[in-house]
Amino acid sequence: MPATDIVTVAIDGPSGTGKGTISKRLAECHGWGYLDSGALYRVFAILADEEGILPTDIDKLNNFAATLNIDFKTDSGGYHVYANGRDMTQLIREEGAGTIASKFAVIPEIRALLMGLQRDQRRAPGLVADGRDMGTTVFPDALVKIFLDARPEIRAERRYKQLKEKGFDGSLARLREEMAERDDRDANRSVSPMVMAVDAIRVDTSDMSVEEVVARVEEIVNERLGASGVNTPRE
Numbered sequence: 001m002p003a004t005d006i007v008t009v010a011i012d013g014p015s016g017t018g019k020g021t022i023s024k025r026l027a028e029c030h031g032w033g034y035l036d037s038g039a040l041y042r043v044f045a046i047l048a049d050e051e052g053i054l055p056t057d058i059d060k061l062n063n064f065a066a067t068l069n070i071d072f073k074t075d076s077g078g079y080h081v082y083a084n085g086r087d088m089t090q091l092i093r094e095e096g097a098g099t100i101a102s103k104f105a106v107i108p109e110i111r112a113l114l115m116g117l118q119r120d121q122r123r124a125p126g127l128v129a130d131g132r133d134m135g136t137t138v139f140p141d142a143l144v145k146i147f148l149d150a151r152p153e154i155r156a157e158r159r160y161k162q163l164k165e166k167g168f169d170g171s172l173a174r175l176r177e178e179m180a181e182r183d184d185r186d187a188n189r190s191v192s193p194m195v196m197a198v199d200a201i202r203v204d205t206s207d208m209s210v211e212e213v214v215a216r217v218e219e220i221v222n223e224r225l226g227a228s229g230v231n232t233p234r235e
């Protein structure tokens with residue numbers, strides 16, 4: 001099946017907008033695959049950093065990438081990310097991992113290195129991909145493009161709550177600053193910055209519950225599926 005016949009839903013936006021939760025729910029409901037592209041950047045950056053490689057050392061990063069095998073698996077325990085067989089799922093969720101990821105993510109060569117891995121995740125019958133440049137760069141031909149957004153204070157509070165549940169003991173104010181710095185780096189890098197694709201639909205989730213966002217996203221997806229004539233079974 002040509003890649004463009006595979007239903008692709010691109011969900012972009014900054015952190016704390018509910019991208020991961022919504023994307024996973026959508027993928028599960030339709031029986032589609034799920035790609036957490038941020039996890040890929042996080043894994044790559046953490047491991048390169050562990051090896052002492054700087055984001056600017058392109059030769060070393062190329063050699064390092066050649067030894068790296070990143071794998072995604074969903075089982076009863078949820079969505080897992082492995083690097084050379086090592087389960088990285090917990091480690092990458094720390095806020096520091098997001099910050100390191102965003103420093104490596106500004107380097108065009110690193111983005112190019114990770115491109116193939118992301119595109120390889122597109123398999124029939126469909127894929128929901130979440131990130132910053134899914135609709136603009138990785139899957140510009142996606143059938144559905146959604147840009148999730150929310151006010152910065154709401155996003156920081158959501159993230160804070162999530163991290164607190166995992167034992168985070170930093171302050172909300174500091175977290176908000178870190179998120180603002182990360183957004184700024186993501187939105188202003190020269191290659192594949194975080195911008196809304198011209199054909200994306202923006203959903204501001206600030207005053208919406210998860211259920212309301214899921215319902216709105218479903219509505220957008222179903223409209224596009226209907227308009228395109230693609231008929232996919234729902235579980």
Ligand code: C5P
Pocket residue numbers: 015037038039041042098101102103105130131132133134182186
């Ligand atoms: O989505 P998540 O917060 O896990 O992403 C971590 C970082 O990885 C982002 O802040 C961004 O710098 C980078 N990233 C990216 N492009 C993507 C996904 C993530 O640059 N498609």
